[in-house]
Amino acid sequence: MKKSIGFIDHYIDEWHANNYPTMIRNSSLKDEFEVTLAWEETTPEGKKPLAEWCKEQGVARASSIEQVVRECDCIIVLSPDNPERHEDLADLPLRSGKPVYIDKPIAPTLAAARRLFDKAAAHNTPMMSCSALRFGSALQGALAGELAGQEVHFVSTRNGGPFHVYAIHQIEMLVMALGTGASRVMQAGNDYARHMIVDYPDGRRGTITLAGWHPFQISIQYGADKTLVINDMPDFFPRFIEGMLTFFKTGQSLAPKEETLEIAALIEAGMAGLDAMDRWVPVPKA
Numbered sequence: 001m002k003k004s005i006g007f008i009d010h011y012i013d014e015w016h017a018n019n020y021p022t023m024i025r026n027s028s029l030k031d032e033f034e035v036t037l038a039w040e041e042t043t044p045e046g047k048k049p050l051a052e053w054c055k056e057q058g059v060a061r062a063s064s065i066e067q068v069v070r071e072c073d074c075i076i077v078l079s080p081d082n083p084e085r086h087e088d089l090a091d092l093p094l095r096s097g098k099p100v101y102i103d104k105p106i107a108p109t110l111a112a113a114r115r116l117f118d119k120a121a122a123h124n125t126p127m128m129s130c131s132a133l134r135f136g137s138a139l140q141g142a143l144a145g146e147l148a149g150q151e152v153h154f155v156s157t158r159n160g161g162p163f164h165v166y167a168i169h170q171i172e173m174l175v176m177a178l179g180t181g182a183s184r185v186m187q188a189g190n191d192y193a194r195h196m197i198v199d200y201p202d203g204r205r206g207t208i209t210l211a212g213w214h215p216f217q218i219s220i221q222y223g224a225d226k227t228l229v230i231n232d233m234p235d236f237f238p239r240f241i242e243g244m245l246t247f248f249k250t251g252q253s254l255a256p257k258e259e260t261l262e263i264a265a266l267i268e269a270g271m272a273g274l275d276a277m278d279r280w281v282p283v284p285k286a
Contacts, residue, residue: 002031003248006072007038008065008089010079013047016103017078021057023238029245037062037072041089065089069096074248077102081165084108087116094119094127099248102129105168105267106260110284113264117257128247130255131172131263132240133216136233139173147222152177154221155206160213163194164271169216170208171266172259174198177220178206180262184280187273196270199280 005024009017021035039062043049054061062068068075075093079085080103087107093100094116106129107113120127133139155177157170182198189195193211216236220228243254265284273281 002034003073004036004071005033005074005076005248006062006068007035007059008068008075008077008093009038009040010082010085010089011042011044011047012038012040012050012053012078013043014078014081016080017053018057019237020076020241021059023241024245027238027241027245029242029249033074033245033248035059037068039063039065039068041085065092069093069098072098074098075100076244080104087112090116091119094125095123097123097125099126099128099251101244101247102127104129104131104172105264107264108164108271109268110261110265113261117261126247126251126253128244128253128255129260131169132236133169133233134172134176134236134255135239135243136173136216136230136236137239138230138233139176139218142220142228142230143176146228147177147220150222150226152179152220152222153204156209156219157206158209158211158214158217160210160215163196163210163274164267166210167194167196167208167267167270168263170210170218171263171270173218174206174208175259175262175266177218178204180258182262182266182283184282185266185269185273186280187270187277189277194274196273198266 007017038054038059040050050061069092077090083105086102090102155174157173159169181200183201184199186197195209198206216233218230247254269281269283
């Protein structure tokens, strides 16, 4: 019998909730998992209400978070555009002992991310949270191949969209390549693009640039004089779905906790930096 997946969302009519069910049905683990139940906190003006979404998706409508937690084997806390709601929406799921995936970004601050991890640990609840970009085959392959054991000096990542929603994707890749331990950030963009410098005490440095709807790209300088450039990232979402379902199957997160906490700290510092342009802002200690 398939394991049931429940959706908990701030509002259900958003890109992730609209596409995850089909991606799950198309995955290699489609015979083991299915989305069966969904609940939303609110329906903003112009968005489909839960009943309409459920009818279109072939998913049952839940009356409460409690029902989702009670009836489902695995839980996805969505709200990808409102991470400030994750703590409240994930409270009961993280007390359940059932595997919980919290959509990106895990939280708007390092302290909130720590509280989520602490609650999961206190209730023996497997938890995972990350950007889908973590699973791009080109970056994963490079980290396991030509970059393995190499000293990475500088990383530049690019994409588009608002910082508070989309910076997570670049920061996730940056931390995967450069590692943890960043000490400060500086926002140095303008009205047309966000450009954040990430500085490490040992000389490592990275940048993230959000310009319009620029495609996802990353450049990595390593070794003595080598550069790796990835301009095409076509497969990260299907591979992410496979990774999330694998987590549901094993209970083992595929995103290291220390990296997830570092990412939350960089997001917090980056948001503070938007109010202190061209000045260094310390990164909270993860």
